[in-house]
Amino acid sequence: MFAGVEHPALTDGELTLRSLRTRDARELERVLLENRPWLQPWEATLPGGSGNWNVRGAVRSLLEQSGQRTAVPWVLEVGGQLVGQLTMSNIQWGAVLQGTIGYWVAQSVAGRGFTPSAVAMATDYGFRQLGLHRVEICIRPENGPSLRVVEKLGFRFEGRRDRYIHIDGDWRDHYCFGLVRDEVPQGVLARWRAGDVDERVAARPETGPLS
Template sequence: MAPLGRPIEDPGPLSAGRIALRLIRPRDAEPLRKLLADNRGWLQQWEATHPSGRGIAPGSVSMRPTVRALRRQLRLGTGISFVVSYDGAAVGQLSVSEMSGGALQTAQLGYWISEHVAGRGITPVAVALGIDYLFSVLGLHRAEICIRPENAASLRVVEKLQLRYEGRRSAYIHIDGAWRDHDCFAVTRDEVPGGMLGRLSA
């Protein structure tokens, strides 16, 4: 896959009511580290791990190098990392990866949210904002989300957004110490002429 081939500019805040996305910034490193540390029990079972067993638990060390790497992806046109905020406070992340230009024009989305705000409908709105940005601003054709079949909360997100089920990828990503199956859901720009946020609101 070829990246977009151009730097990704800051779109400014993308918002709907009390929920917003904004590009990750260096000063987000410590608030996000604390959120990850506070949510270890909540997030660990869904976190990517290295097959070798090496790795550092999210939230256990400074996130400054990670934020610098994520900002570098913007310049290369290979990925985007948004902070999810609720009433102005950071409550999670939405990441866009596997971005491709050329003949594919696609990207993959992943996300996490703090347990203390779970169940308030934040994640579906954040994902809708992200997909609308990919389609309307970056001009991509397709977006996909891959979810472990055991992750009921995340499956509810794609159900609310009415993403199309495309099948199961066996032993797809190393998560929480083992290779895990993932179910793939997708949407193309032509399927949501009124935008994903419009579909969710309807």
């Protein structure tokens, strides 16, 4: 299996973001199975696919994309235990310089601030180390916890993409949020920690201004 590109580990307190490795497949599968009811409504699926669940194949694909410099896949660890996965994918170079963040976390660590920390660190890495200009996150309108992540970090609402990604067996609408590097010269994580985020930029037309 392709080894991919090893990136430096990122840490924030007890949270570590480190590069995905081939040997992570078994532990990822265990955590995903334990959290199946929690995660399945948000999992990408293949239109017309068999529905077979292939974690090793997904890891292989991510590592191949890493070697091609079109993705940076990380795993999330808390206290040395694997609790999730985050990928900067669809990386475009040249005149675009952007990437898309997707992630999942185990239910046992949800709501403890690890997800916004991970997204902030990954975005900072994209801007500072990869040299990206823009980072986006696309979220289903029904996914309240993920919407709170982009609100906390000050990702700007950019619009709605109808029937955008095949999720849990059907084409699902998504909201799109973005940040460009010039908006956060101090860094996404530092801005959030300092309490300098204007959450109103993430407001959707359906919700109105955020208080």
